[in-house]
Amino acid sequence: MDAATPLAIEIVALTKRYAIGIAPAVDQIDLRIASGSYCCLLGPSGCGKSTTLRMIAGHESVTQGDILLENRNITRLPAAARGTAMMFQSFALFPHLSALDNVAFSLKMKGVARAERQRRSAELLERVAMGHLAQRKPAELSGGQQQRVALARALITEPRVLLLDEPLSALDPFLRVQMRAELRRWQKELGLTFIHVTHSQEEAMALADTMVVMNHGLIEQVGSPHQVYNHPSCEFVARFMGGHNVLQTADGPIAVRHDHMQIASASASGEPPGLPARITDIEYQGTYALLGLALDDAPPAMRAVSVLLPESRFLSQPFELGQAVRLSWDPAQARALGPGAQRPAPRPPQSASLKLRRDALAA
Incomplete structure (x- = not known):
């Protein structure tokens, strides 16, 4: 402001x-x-x-x-x-x-x-x-x-x-x-x-x-x-607001929006890039489909992720429950997450900024 x-x-x-x-x-x-x-x-x-x-x-x-x-x-x-x-x-x-x-x-x-x-x-x-x-x-x-x-x-x-x-x-x-x-x-x-x-x-x-x-x-x-x-x-804001996956990387936790995730079928002939995962849930919502996935190699708190696919993308290449897939994202669309708010140290009852404000008003 x-x-x-x-x-x-x-x-x-x-x-x-x-x-x-x-x-x-x-x-x-x-x-x-x-x-x-x-x-x-x-x-x-x-x-x-x-x-x-x-x-x-x-x-x-x-x-x-x-x-x-x-x-x-x-x-x-x-x-x-x-x-x-x-x-x-x-x-x-x-x-x-x-x-x-x-x-x-x-x-x-x-x-x-x-x-x-x-x-x-x-x-x-x-x-x-x-x-x-x-x-x-x-x-x-x-x-x-x-x-x-x-x-x-x-x-x-x-x-x-x-x-x-x-x-x-x-x-x-x-x-x-x-x-x-x-x-x-x-x-x-x-x-x-x-x-x-x-x-x-x-x-x-x-x-x-x-x-x-x-x-x-x-x-x-x-x-x-x-x-x-x-x-x-x-992490709290990302999870509370919804619409984001929270993922752990070597540089710390990141948030990636559900609609910014990319998903591809895994196949023996040639593995696409990304993290290995399996589809655990599919919800068709009309204009889009929301897929729930479980990452194969992730801490329990960050194992569940979601991917939002436009209806046209979902219908052109349907996915099935239990299917092995690969999950990826554009690093430019990932947001690094800070530690969150910390308990402040005790302050005097009247802050310096407010005292200055009162002095200015009284002048």
């Missing part, structure tokens, strides 16, 4: 520890999120992504470190004073209130006059294509419609940053694809910063400007979907 890029969120040495003697849920992470961007925090269960989101929202206390929203330190502020809004996985709509009153609820708590809060709520429901269902209660709405109401309710507070905690996980697969397209459109139209937690690689790839891959409370890699997918930083 360019140093001149305006930041919506800056996280410095952010740590969450639930008990002494166990590994932190989030361990001194640093992260900068550009203003107006769509950022996805991605990783397996227990990696720290939801804890990070809740600390930004003010729903989880911070053990150590700082959170800045547009250069304002919000680390110790209550959730309502931060300038963020949260959209929960369960939508958390009030079942006894209409869609209109659900959206207007926070304005009611602030003492906004009934006519004004209903006018603003109706405008937001129109924006998310729910104006015609404003008087329906949540039980009378579909999952996608409930999500639109939840989004409007989050936006009514005019947040600077919208936080989304696995907002699509409760939807069926077809609706999930439809709703992620709408989330992306709304984010662009509103010009807000969205920070979205998900465990779905596909979802993050479809939505994000910036992907943040987390593991065991640490950040493994930050980058665009193209960067993270095509240039994984370590």
Whole structure:
């Protein structure tokens, strides 16, 4: 990220520890999120992504470190004073209130006059294509419609940053694809910063400007979907993102995309170049076939590999289960893998970079 890029969120040495003697849920992470961007925090269960989101929202206390929203330190502020809004996985709509009153609820708590809060709520429901269902209660709405109401309710507070905690996980697969397209459109139209937690690689790839891959409370890699997918930083990222084989070479582990692997039949008359392997699985997927192979000479953890063949290639030269083959790849398409994120050494509660920032703001 360019140093001149305006930041919506800056996280410095952010740590969450639930008990002494166990590994932190989030361990001194640093992260900068550009203003107006769509950022996805991605990783397996227990990696720290939801804890990070809740600390930004003010729903989880911070053990150590700082959170800045547009250069304002919000680390110790209550959730309502931060300038963020949260959209929960369960939508958390009030079942006894209409869609209109659900959206207007926070304005009611602030003492906004009934006519004004209903006018603003109706405008937001129109924006998310729910104006015609404003008087329906949540039980009378579909999952996608409930999500639109939840989004409007989050936006009514005019947040600077919208936080989304696995907002699509409760939807069926077809609706999930439809709703992620709408989330992306709304984010662009509103010009807000969205920070979205998900465990779905596909979802993050479809939505994000910036992907943040987390593991065991640490950040493994930050980058665009193209960067993270095509240039994984370590074995964990390559395996978690999928679509890659991790292979051991004399120079260390490498990642090669499934569709960059080359496969040829082995024959007694003349062995093609490559590693010896046998086909263990064949899945025909319409536009392509995915072949599972077992390498004859490889460590157990790296023995299983996959090859993606275009349908035309698969049909012109079919392969069979148990068939001996040779596997190869273009070295230019292999990516060297680093060791992955390491536990950082303890840092003082206030980092030097944040102290400099505070001094500059105070001047």
